[in-house]
Amino acid sequence: MISAIAEYRGVIVGTIFIALIVGLIAAWIYGRKIIRTEKTDAVFGNPERALGGWYWVFAGVASILLIWFYFSWDAARSFFPDAANELCQVAKVESAMNPVRSTFPIQSRLLKGTSLLARDNLQLDLLDKRLLRSKFTDDEKATYGAAVGKLRAALTSLALPANFSEQTANDIQSIADRIDAVTASLADPNFPGQAEPAEQAAAQAQAGWGESSTEVPIKPTSDRGRKFDQVAKEISTIAKDFSKVRNLSDDFKATVAELNAEIKTLQQEVTDSALEADEKESRVKFIRQIGKLTKRIDDGTVFPPSALDPVEGAVRRFEAEKSNQKGGLNYIDALAMPAGTIVAGNTACSEQGSGRWLPKPSDTLGTLVRISNPDVGFKGIPLLWYEQKPVAEMVGFFIPDWVADLVPGEYPRHQEDGQINENLKTRVLNVATGNFPSITVPVPMGHIWDSILRVLAGLFLGIILGVPLGLFMGLSRFAKGFFDPLIELYRPVPPLAWAPLILTIFGIQDDGKIFLLFMVAFAIMVISARTGATGTQLSKIHAAHSLGASRRQIIKEVILPNSLPEILTGIRISIGVCWGTLVAAEMLAGTTGIGFVENVARKQSDYEIIWVTIILLGVLGLLFDLIMRWIITRTIPWRGKG
Amino acid sequence: MSDLVASSLDMTFSAPNGESVHALQNVNFTLKEGELLSVLGPSGCGKTTLLNIIAGFLRPTGGSIKLNNTEIDGPGVERGMVFQQGALFEWLTVAENVNFGLRMKKNNKKETAAKVEEWLEIVGLQGFGETPTYQLSGGMQQRVALARCLINDPDLILMDEPLGALDALTREKMQSLVLKIWKETGKTIMIITHSVEEALLLGERLFVMAPRPGRLHKEYNLPFAEMGLQGDLREIKNDPQFVSNREEILSMIWNMEEEIMGKSN
Ligand SMILES: Nc1ncnc2c1ncn2[C@@H]1O[C@H](COP(=O)(O)OP(=O)(O)O)[C@@H](O)[C@H]1O
Numbered sequence: 001m002i003s004a005i006a007e008y009r010g011v012i013v014g015t016i017f018i019a020l021i022v023g024l025i026a027a028w029i030y031g032r033k034i035i036r037t038e039k040t041d042a043v044f045g046n047p048e049r050a051l052g053g054w055y056w057v058f059a060g061v062a063s064i065l066l067i068w069f070y071f072s073w074d075a076a077r078s079f080f081p082d083a084a085n086e087l088c089q090v091a092k093v094e095s096a097m098n099p100v101r102s103t104f105p106i107q108s109r110l111l112k113g114t115s116l117l118a119r120d121n122l123q124l125d126l127l128d129k130r131l132l133r134s135k136f137t138d139d140e141k142a143t144y145g146a147a148v149g150k151l152r153a154a155l156t157s158l159a160l161p162a163n164f165s166e167q168t169a170n171d172i173q174s175i176a177d178r179i180d181a182v183t184a185s186l187a188d189p190n191f192p193g194q195a196e197p198a199e200q201a202a203a204q205a206q207a208g209w210g211e212s213s214t215e216v217p218i219k220p221t222s223d224r225g226r227k228f229d230q231v232a233k234e235i236s237t238i239a240k241d242f243s244k245v246r247n248l249s250d251d252f253k254a255t256v257a258e259l260n261a262e263i264k265t266l267q268q269e270v271t272d273s274a275l276e277a278d279e280k281e282s283r284v285k286f287i288r289q290i291g292k293l294t295k296r297i298d299d300g301t302v303f304p305p306s307a308l309d310p311v312e313g314a315v316r317r318f319e320a321e322k323s324n325q326k327g328g329l330n331y332i333d334a335l336a337m338p339a340g341t342i343v344a345g346n347t348a349c350s351e352q353g354s355g356r357w358l359p360k361p362s363d364t365l366g367t368l369v370r371i372s373n374p375d376v377g378f379k380g381i382p383l384l385w386y387e388q389k390p391v392a393e394m395v396g397f398f399i400p401d402w403v404a405d406l407v408p409g410e411y412p413r414h415q416e417d418g419q420i421n422e423n424l425k426t427r428v429l430n431v432a433t434g435n436f437p438s439i440t441v442p443v444p445m446g447h448i449w450d451s452i453l454r455v456l457a458g459l460f461l462g463i464i465l466g467v468p469l470g471l472f473m474g475l476s477r478f479a480k481g482f483f484d485p486l487i488e489l490y491r492p493v494p495p496l497a498w499a500p501l502i503l504t505i506f507g508i509q510d511d512g513k514i515f516l517l518f519m520v521a522f523a524i525m526v527i528s529a530r531t532g533a534t535g536t537q538l539s540k541i542h543a544a545h546s547l548g549a550s551r552r553q554i555i556k557e558v559i560l561p562n563s564l565p566e567i568l569t570g571i572r573i574s575i576g577v578c579w580g581t582l583v584a585a586e587m588l589a590g591t592t593g594i595g596f597v598e599n600v601a602r603k604q605s606d607y608e609i610i611w612v613t614i615i616l617l618g619v620l621g622l623l624f625d626l627i628m629r630w631i632i633t634r635t636i637p638w639r640g641k642g
Numbered sequence: 643m644s645d646l647v648a649s650s651l652d653m654t655f656s657a658p659n660g661e662s663v664h665a666l667q668n669v670n671f672t673l674k675e676g677e678l679l680s681v682l683g684p685s686g687c688g689k690t691t692l693l694n695i696i697a698g699f700l701r702p703t704g705g706s707i708k709l710n711n712t713e714i715d716g717p718g719v720e721r722g723m724v725f726q727q728g729a730l731f732e733w734l735t736v737a738e739n740v741n742f743g744l745r746m747k748k749n750n751k752k753e754t755a756a757k758v759e760e761w762l763e764i765v766g767l768q769g770f771g772e773t774p775t776y777q778l779s780g781g782m783q784q785r786v787a788l789a790r791c792l793i794n795d796p797d798l799i800l801m802d803e804p805l806g807a808l809d810a811l812t813r814e815k816m817q818s819l820v821l822k823i824w825k826e827t828g829k830t831i832m833i834i835t836h837s838v839e840e841a842l843l844l845g846e847r848l849f850v851m852a853p854r855p856g857r858l859h860k861e862y863n864l865p866f867a868e869m870g871l872q873g874d875l876r877e878i879k880n881d882p883q884f885v886s887n888r889e890e891i892l893s894m895i896w897n898m899e900e901e902i903m904g905k906s907n
C-alpha cells in the first residue's frame with residue numbers, strides 16, 4: 001500500500017495543496033463574515049471575542065502547511081515534476097558559461113580588465129608610499145622607484161590598443177563567432193535532433209526528482225533539456241578556449257623579462273652588501289613585493305577597453321536567447337521554487353536554498369514511514385517496537401545480587417571430579433542474576449521507547465525523593481534552612497551545564513542521563529511540594545488536629561492532598577524540562593534515543609531525518625503535556641474552588 | 643463534672659522584633675456542662691486567641707485552663723472545632739469529610755457509615771454523601787463542618803464565627819440548626835460571633851469582650867436561646883427585652899471602638 005501511495009505522491013500532494021488553498025480561503029471568508037456580524041454589538045477588547053473559532057484554527061494550520069509545501073518545493077515537484085530536470089540542464093549551461101560571462105559587466109559591476117587595472121594600480125600606489133616612508137638610502141629609493149615605475153608602465157601598456165596584436169583580435173573574433181553559432185543552434189527548433197535510443201533509455205531509467213539520494217536526475221529527459229545539455233557541452237569547450245586568449249605582445253614579454261632580471265640583481269646586491277641582517281630583510285621584502293606584482297600582470301589578462309566587445313555582444317545575445325528558450329521555466333524557477341534554485345555540480349544536480357534544508361512534507365512523511373518499519377529503523381534500532389525478553393532477565397534486574405550473599409552457608413567449591421554441586425546459595429544467586437529458564441514476554445524497545453523510559457525513570461526518582469523532601473521543607477524550619485542552600489546551589493545552573501560532568505561520572509549510558517534528569521526533576525519537585533505544603537491553610541490543620549489526627553495522618557491526609565495541585569503542576573513542568581534536557585544530553589553522548597538519531601542525522605546533513613525527529617519530539621512533548629493535563633483535571637477537580 | 647474552667651488566663655504574643663501584644667488579660671470564667679455561651683467583641687479583642695487556647699492550639703502565657711478538671715495540653719477530640727470557612731477538606735466527599743475523625747481512629751467501617759448517615763440527616767444533608775465538597779454552597783459546607791465535628795462526640799464544641807460568611811437567609815436557618823443540635827445533644831457549646839443579634843439569639847450566656855488588652859468586659863444571662871428552641875427566631879428579635887439588650891450592647895461595642903480610634907490617634 002505504501003508503495004502505491006509513493007507512486008501517486010505527486011497527485012496526492014497536489015490535491016492536498018489545492019484543498020488547503022480552497023479551505024484557507026473558505027475559512028477566511030467565513031471567519032470575516034462572523035466578525036462582521038459581531039461588530040454591531042461587541043465592544044473592542046471584549047475577551048469573548050478572542051475565543052477564536054475552529055475556522056481560524058483551520059486557517060492557521062492551513063497557512064503553515066501551505067508555507068511548508070511551498071517553500072520546500074513539494075508543490076513545485078507535484079505540479080511541475082519535470083521542471084527540475086530541465087532546470088538542471090539550464091544550470092549546466094550557466095556553470096559552463098560562467099567563466100566567460102564573469103569577464104563582462106553582465107552580472108558584476110565592472111569589466112574584469114577594469115577591476116584588475118584598478119586593483120593592480122592600487123597595489124603599485126601602496127608600494128610607492130611604502131618606499132617614501134622607508135629608511136632606505138636615497139640611492140636605493142631611486143633604484144627601487146624606477147623598478148616600480150617600469151612595472152606601472154608595463155601594466156598600462158596592456159590597455160593601449162596600439163600594443164594589441166592582430167592575432168589576438170582574430171582569436172577573440174573567432175570565440176565570438178563560435179558563441180553566435182551556439183546561439184543559433186539554441187534557437188533552432190530541430191537542434192539537437194533525435195535522441196539515441198540507448199541514451200533515451202538511460203535517461204528514462206534515472207530515479208525521479210527526490211526519489212533517491214541524487215536529488216535531481218542529471219541526464220536530460222525532455223527535448224528542451226537535451227538542447228540545453230548539448231549547448232552546455234559546446235559552451236564549455238568555447239569557455240576553455242576563451243580562457244587561453246591572452247594580451248601578450250613581444251614588447252610586453254620583453255619588458256617583463258627585463259623586470260624579472262632586474263629584480264634578481266637587486267636582490268643579489270642586497271644579499272651581498274654589508275648591511276645589518278634586519279636592514280637586509282626589509283629591502284629583500286620590498287623587492288619581493290615588486291616581483292609578486294610583476295607575476296600578477298605577466299599573464300596578460302588586461303585587454304584594451306573595447307578589445308573584447310565582440311565576445312561581450314555574443315554572450316549577451318546568447319543569454320537573451322537562453323532566457324527565450326527557457327520560456328515558462330523562468331517563471332517556475334522564480335515563483336514555484338522560491339528562495340533558491342537548482343544548481344549543477346560535476347556529477348549531480350541538486351536543490352539549493354529552502355528546497356534543500358526544508359524537506360518536503362511528503363518526503364518527511366515517507367522517511368518517517370520508512371524508519372518506523374522495525375526492520376529498517378535507524379542505525380539498526382527500530383524507532384518503537386517490541387522484543388521478546390525472558391522474564392528471568394527482568395527478575396534478575398530487580399533483585400540485587402547480594403541477596404544471595406545473605407543466605408546462610410557457603411558457595412560450593414568444585415569437587416575433584418570437576419562437579420559443582422548446587423546448594424541453596426547458588427540457587428538464590430541464579431534467581432538474582434536472572435540465570436534460570438523462563439517464559440519470554442514482549443517488551444517495548446527502540447529509540448523512542450529509550451527516550452521515554454529515561455525521562456520517566458528520571459522523573460520517577462525525582463518525584464520519589466523530591467516530594468517527601470519538599471513536604472519536609474515545607475513543614476520544618478530546620479529542613480527549609482538546611483536543604484535550601486543545597487538545592488539553590490545547583491538548581492539555577494542550566495541542566496546541560498552539568499551534563500559533561502555527570503556523563504563523565506555516571507557514564508554515557510542510561511545511568512548518566514537518568515541522573516541528569518533526576519537532578520532536573522528533583523529540584524522542581526522539591527520546590528513545588530514545598531510550595532504546596534506551606535500553602536496549606538492553618539484552619540485545615542487545626543481541624544484535623546481536633547478531629548484526632550496524628551502528625552503522620554495530618555501529613556498523609558491533609559498536607560499531601562492539599563499540595564497535590566502544586567505537585568502535579570510540578571510534574572507537568574518537570575516532564576517538559578526533562579524532555580528538553582534529555583534530547584540535548586542524548587546529542588552529547590549515547591547510542592540510542594531520539595536525540596541520538598537527530599545528532600547522527602545532523603552529522604550526515606540528513607535534513608529529512610532531522611525534521612522527522614523534530615516532529616516526533618514535538619508530538620511526544622505535546623502528548624506528555626496532554627496526558628498530564630488530563631490527569632490534573634481528573635485528580636484535582638477541586639483546584640481553584642477550595 | 644465536665645466544666646470548662648479558666649482562671650487568670652493571660653496571653654502575650656511577642657514578635658521577633660521585640661514588640662508584644664497583650665491579647666488576653668486575667669480571663670476568668672466557668673462554663674458548665676450543657677451551657678451555650680456566645681462571645682462577642684470588637685475585632686482584635688482576643689476572641690480567636692481565647693478559642694485557640696481552649697482548643698489547645700495555643701498555650702497561654704499565664705493562668706490555667708481546665709476541662710473536666712484536667713489541664714488542657716494540646717488539641718484533642720473531646721473539643722470539636724467549627725471554623726468560619728475553608729476548613730473542609732475539598733479533596734474529599736461530604737461523607738469522607740464527616741467520617742474523617744472516625745477514620746483517623748480506624749473505627750469499624752460499617753458503624754462509621756451508619757453514623758455518617760445519621761449525622762447527615764441531622765444537619766439536613768441526607769443523600770449528599772457522595773458529593774464533592776467543593777460543589778456545595780457555603781451554608782451546606784458549614785453543615786458538613788458541623789456534622790464532621792459532632793460525629794466525634796466531643797464534650798465541648800468551639801465555633802469561631804461559623805456563620806460569618808453566610809447570607810442572611812442561610813444564616814438564620816443555620817442558627818436554628820445550632821439551637822436544635824444544642825437541644826438534642828445537650829453539648830456544651832462556645833460560639834464566637836461578631837453579630838450582636840446572633841450572640842443574643844444563640845447565647846444562653848453571653849460574654850462581651852473589650853480590647854487592648856483583651857479581657858471579659860461584661861456577662862449576660864439570656865432567655866432567648868431557650869425561647870428560640872420553641873418559637874420563631876424572627877419573633878424573638880422583636881421582643882422588647884431583646885431590642886433593649888441589643889441596643890445596650892451595640893452602644894457598648896461602639897464606645898469601645900471609639901476608644902480604640904482615640905487611642906491610636
Ligand atoms: N500569632 C500572633 N502573633 C502576634 N499577635 C497575634 C497573634 N494572633 C493574634 N494576635 C493579636 O492578638 C490580638 C487578638 O487577636 P484575635 O484573637 O485574632 O482577635 P479577634 O477577637 O478578632 O478574633 C490582635 O491584636 C492580634 O493582632
Ligand SMILES: [Mg+2]
Pocket residue numbers: 689690
Ligand atoms: Mg477572630
